[in-house]
Amino acid sequence: MRHSWTPRSPRRAVTAAVAAAVLLPLSACGGGDDGGSTDASGKVEGKITFQTWNLKANFKSYFEGVIDDFEKEYPGTEVRWVDQPGEGYADKISADAAAGTLPDVVNVSPDLVAPLAKAGLALDLDKAAAKYEKEYLPGAWKSHQVPGTRGTYAFPWYLNTGPLFYNKRLFEEAGLDADKPPKTYDELFDAGLEIAKKSKGDIATLANVPTIEDFGRYGVPLMNKEGTGFTFNDAKGVELLTRYKKLYDAKALDAQALTATPESTGKKFLTEAVAMNPGSALDLEKFKKDAPGLYKNIGITPQISNTGKDNMYVMGVMVNTRTKQTPAAVAFAHFVTDAQRQMSFAKKVAIFPSTKGSLDDPYFTKPDGTDETRVRIAAAKSLKTAVNYTPVLFSEQMKVELRNAVAKALQGKQSPKEALDNAVKACDRLLQQS
Template sequence: MSRTNRRVYAGVAAGAALTLALTGCGVGGDGGADSGGSGTDGKIAGKITFQTWNLKGGYEKYFDGLIDAFEKKHPGTTVKWVDQPAEGYQDKLSADAAGGNLPDVVDMGPEAAYTLAGAGMLLNVAEDDPEAEEGYLPTAWDAMTFDGIDGGTYGYPWYLNTGPSFFNTDLFEKCGLDPEKLPETYDELFDQAAVMSENCGDEGISMIGRMPTIETFGMYGAELMNGDGTEFTFNDAKGVELVERYQALYEDSGLTEESLNALQTGELDSFKSGQLGWLPGSSYTLSDLKKTAPDVAKTVEMGPLIANTAPNMYLESLVVNSESENTATAKAFARFATDPKNQLAFAKEASVFPSTAGTLDDPYFTEDDGTDEGRLRTEAAAQVGEAVVWWPPAFSGGPDVENLREQIAGALLGKKTAKEALDDAVDYSNDRLAKQ
């Protein structure tokens, strides 16, 4: 699923996922977590509204089948499916919540859920449906558990996404690097980026296409927050070291001026134009490259996501409106949509990964079919077992993201030291957090 901000999922432009072809739905209600089981109190009946984020235009058949199966399983229920466009989605969520118009079941990530949970708008499923936890991967469940609020869990984990690194091997050869020795750690990445810059920088070629994000700090080894999730701490020694590596690269022309402002879409465009050596990707980056940049796709070799610690992954969940007039049906539907059978079906349709316990053991994720796509899928699925949702839910996708980028850009331009830049970024984010 393509998203704005971080939901672009590591390099896919908005809308790319909607080009995926739909085949059979495969939805049903008899797998894994028992929707409407002992963790769902009250009568499952009546009407609810289910809202997704930029999923119409490609997945109608899947969701129509999902809803039909739920309504057959629970006679007397009606699920109205609505979908909102990617642009301005989080602002709309906030406006709907403030106006008392939040749908019963809503698709959102940890960041948006954190804000609404702090305002008391989301159901604490750990408290209200405690048996649900055992049905999901611990890392996914933990990503929806907010220590900075009350330690509650505010959503049923839905789909995950992660992916490998993509390397332009033609550029490696052209710029004096060995395409058989692709970087796997940040030390290796920065060392090879320096070589690429020295040999090809005057042609506008670089290894890295944009500034570090909050996830980068986590993968590099910085401590992003204190233990109880009440303060940001990514201005520690490892965080400063990361920014200093970027400073050194920029001074040696290993980062272009454009990269100081580039977002994920700009990074993707640079890779597609053959000017970038490394692209952190997702599970559907390869198909996008083959379709929109076939000449570059022929040069691509995949490798692990660059990380000194655990690789990053992204998560979407289904949350339940705490003020729903039909909580029992809302919970039942959220459990149903995120049960193992339905998560597996959706993962196959959308090139994502399920968050339910044990589902990644399905042969679809473990057996390489000999295609590039099969290799990508199996390697990325294996990576999910090690991955972490590094984005702290309390870190705003708007103000905090922009401020961090501006502070790091200031350090690269020599306006402040790396430590001063991160101190300012942390102070800003902590001030915002304290006011929430």
């Protein structure tokens, strides 16, 4: 699979395995122009189409097995599985929605479900499938709710998150306690400035500029409750960006952070030029092989947060309101995302189930001495209380506006307040156009 997640972006993977295999936003075809019933209580029967995003290459047998099991459990059903290439998936959903050819069952990220919900194309599960809510983690169930509307518009599917790696040697050389890494932003900024000072600017602590998730973890209110405007330019937001500017000026934030990619920041950490970086179990294996000096000094710590809650990346499975087989579409969407199927899928790729109790399984709690399990346990623990900080109405264009504003502030071209005010204005304009 082309898409992936890291703690820096919902589109980046916590692992390269996920990068190669995981972001499966799904969709299924079958709904036409005629609206179907929103009543899911009828007999589960008929044909539906289930469309995945670039998955057959890696998970063909898994999904064929899921479909076979569903058709056996519900005689008289038939699930047609279609797999689409990864490029242009969001555009395809938009085109299908406009043409009335949106699939019956659609795997969506929260930002993709929002416009479909507002257009009346995403089935409200609070009305059609409320009995299933208790099966999922509360934070996951809420992740597909849209400000300004009432309802939940997708079953939670798999989750992802990731810890931070830090270089114990660099902390020790700066006179810091390597066994007590920063957990809050106050501690992070203090440590960053100290490391930069002791290294005379040679060692940065971070290689990434703040994203909307950082503003959320800092405790900044990101959007009003009505979903009509963004608020990350409030005093707390300005405070965060001002503190990042101080890091940047002190060389505690890497000079190339403005143009950094996950690959470039990973290389900086690998070469011990930065002290902290988001990572995964596969990174540990890479360190072990390519940078044994770094590997022996690796520390693992939760994401930096002032709220006590990590960021959660979540995918979901949506039912098209225009499907002509509502009971079958709802039943299949639930089937794909139930505890048994999620647990099975999680053991095939580095993702985490959104179902209650699944993260208590020994697979996510019992150490076995391997690096992969070490990271998996740390991530699973944080997910029980994690939230999706990125507003569902915060589009890719809006992320670009925020990134550009952050760059202007760090470079001194605008004050942090002016930069964030302009970003909010731009994002509000985009919001009104959507």
